[in-house]
Every structure is written in C-alpha cells, then in structure tokens.
Amino acid sequence: MDNHSSWRSRLLEWFVGHALWDFSKAILFAAITSIGIQYVTHKTLETAFGIFLTLCGLIGLAWTFGVLRSPTRKDKTPPFKKINISPASSEPCIEVNANRGEITVRLSVFSCIPDLRLLHVSAGITTGNEPDAVTFDHNEPKSIEHFDRTRIEFSKRLTLEEKKSLGDAGFRITLKGMAYFRTGKQEIERDFRIVTTPRRFPEPFAWV
Numbered sequence: 285m286d287n288h289s290s291w292r293s294r295l296l297e298w299f300v301g302h303a304l305w306d307f308s309k310a311i312l313f314a315a316i317t318s319i320g321i322q323y324v325t326h327k328t329l330e331t332a333f334g335i336f337l338t339l340c341g342l343i344g345l346a347w348t349f350g351v352l353r354s355p356t357r358k359d360k361t362p363p364f365k366k367i368n369i370s371p372a373s374s375e376p377c378i379e380v381n382a383n384r385g386e387i388t389v390r391l392s393v394f395s396c397i398p399d400l401r402l403l404h405v406s407a408g409i410t411t412g413n414e415p416d417a418v419t420f421d422h423n424e425p426k427s428i429e430h431f432d433r434t435r436i437e438f439s440k441r442l443t444l445e446e447k448k449s450l451g452d453a454g455f456r457i458t459l460k461g462m463a464y465f466r467t468g469k470q471e472i473e474r475d476f477r478i479v480t481t482p483r484r485f486p487e488p489f490a491w492v
Contacts, residue, residue, distance in 0.1 A: 363397060363467075363470065363472045364472055364473060364474045366395065366396040366397050367393065367394070367395050367396075367397065367400070367463075367465065367472065367474045368393070368394040368395075369391055369392070369393055369463060369474060369476035370391070370392050370394070370476075370478070371390070371391065371392065371478055371480060372390035372391060372392045372435055372437075373392060373433075375390050376390065376480075376482065376483040377389065377390055377391070377459070377478060377480045377482075378390075378409070378457065378459060378480055378482035378483070379482060379483045379484075379485065380450070380482050380483070380484050380485070380489075381485050382484070382485065382486065382489055382490055382491050383485070383486065384441075385441060385442050385447065385491065386439055386440065386441055386442065387409070387418060387439065387440055387442060387450075387482075388437065388438070388439040389407070389420065389437065389438055389439070389459065390435065390436070390437045391405075391435075391436045391437075391476075392433045392434070392435060392436070393428050393433065393434045393436055393463070394432070394433050394434075395428045395429070395430060395431075395434075396430075396431065397428075397430070397465075397467050397472075398430045398467070399430075399467050399468065400427075400428040400430070400465050400466075400467045400472075401425055401426070401427050401428065401465060401466050401467070402425060402426045402427075402428055402434075402436065402463060402464075402465055403425055403464045403465060403466055403471075404421070404422065404423055404463070404464040405420065405421075405422040405436070405438065405461060405462075405463045405464070406419075406420070406421055406422075406461050406462050406464075407419070407420045407422075407459060407460065407461025407462075407476075408420070408459075408460060408461060409450070409457050409458065409459050410457065410458045410460070411449070411450065411451065411455065411457050411458075417446060417449035417450045417457075418440065418442065418446050418449070418450060420438060420440055420461070422436075422438040424438070428465070447491050452484075452489055454481075454484065454489065455481070456479060456480065456481050457479075457480065457481070457482060458477065458478070458479050459476075459477070459478045459479075459480070460475070460476065460477040460478070461475070461476060462474070462475050462476075463475075463476065
C-alpha cells in the first residue's frame with residue numbers, strides 16, 4: 285500500500301472513531317430538529333413538513349447518543365484471509381551468504397486485524413519435490429502494523445548437510461511455511477508459499 289492510501293485510511297479511521305464524528309452528527313440533527321420546530325410553531329401550511337423534520341432530527345439525535353442502534357453487518361471473512369504474507373518489497377526475499385554459511389529470509393506482512401502480534405514462523409526451503417533442504421523456526425514475537433506492511437527478517441547458519449542440499453543456490457527455490465499470530469485471546473494461523481531466486485553472495489559463489 286502506498287503512503288497516500290495509508291494516510292487516507294488512517295485519517296478516515298480516526299474521524300469515524302473519534303468524538304468529533306459524534307459531535308458533527310449531533311449538530312446536524314439538532315439543526316434539523318430546530319428547523320422542524322420552527323415550521324410547527326408558526327402553524328403554516330408546511331406544518332406537516334415541519335413535523336417530519338422534527339421527527340427526523342429527534343431520531344437522528346437518539347441514534348447519535350446511542351438510544352437507537354443501527355444494525356451492523358457481521359464480518360464473515362475468516363481471520364486468516366485478513367493477513368497477507370509476501371516477499372519483502374525493498375530487498376531480496378532470500379539471500380545466501382557463502383562466506384558466513386548463512387541464509388536470510390525477508391518477508392512482508394499486511395494485516396487488516398488490529399492489535400495483531402506475530403508469535404512464531406515455521407518454514408522450509410525446497411529445491412524441487414524432495415524434502416526441505418533448509419528448515420526455519422523463528423520465535424521472536426513482533427507487533428504487526430494495522431493497515432500497513434510490517435517487515436519480518438530471520439537468518440540461519442547452515443549445516444554441511446544443508447549446504448549440500450541447497451547446492452550452489454543459483455536456481456529457483458520454494459519457501460513455504462506457517463505463521464502464527466494472536467489478537468486478544470484469539471490465535472490465527474496463516475500459511476504462505478513463495479517461489480523465488482535467491483541472491484547469492486559473493487560472486488563467484490562458493491561455499492567456504
């Protein structure tokens with residue numbers, strides 16, 4: 285999401301949730317009620333219209349102050365569909381450093397759920413149909429931004445067996461796994477699958 289859209293979403297969320305919104309509604313319906321009363325007290329031919337305005341204003345004020353509540357639609361979208369996990373936008377999703385014998389994963393999490401917290405990421409990298417060449421268990425909790433992208437990064441030192449399975453890391457590989465979140469007392473699981481070509485360092489690439 286670009287900065288303009290993020291700013292607009294936050295401004296709208298603030299205005300709707302802020303007391304200024306309720307105050308604006310109260311002023312509007314109070315004005316309608318006042319106009320309606322003026323029509324009624326002057327006993328003109330527009331008395332019926334005045335009564336209508338008065339009732340509309342009173343109903344609006346009752347709704348504003350919570351006496352009347354408008355029905356709300358229940359959101360039936362499963363919570364896990366409100367979370368998107370994708371490659372990081374500004375850096376390589378997967379980077380292999382032969383000098384350090386290390387592999388780094390960078391992800392981006394976008395959430396439509398407030399007060400969301402990442403608990404754990406379990407993932408594996410495959411180079412084909414064989415079992416995972418490299419596995420990850422990332423256990424650093426992190427708060428996820430609401431209606432914005434949050435960067436997640438984790439690294440792992442590779443064993444000799446993992447280096448052998450990964451090969452020269454010059455081909456497309458698949459990163460797949462499961463991320464575990466919590467909001468309030470609710471726990472949410474979100475799977476992800478990313479196919480990419482890792483960035484290798486240094487060139488020419490050779491395991492130390």
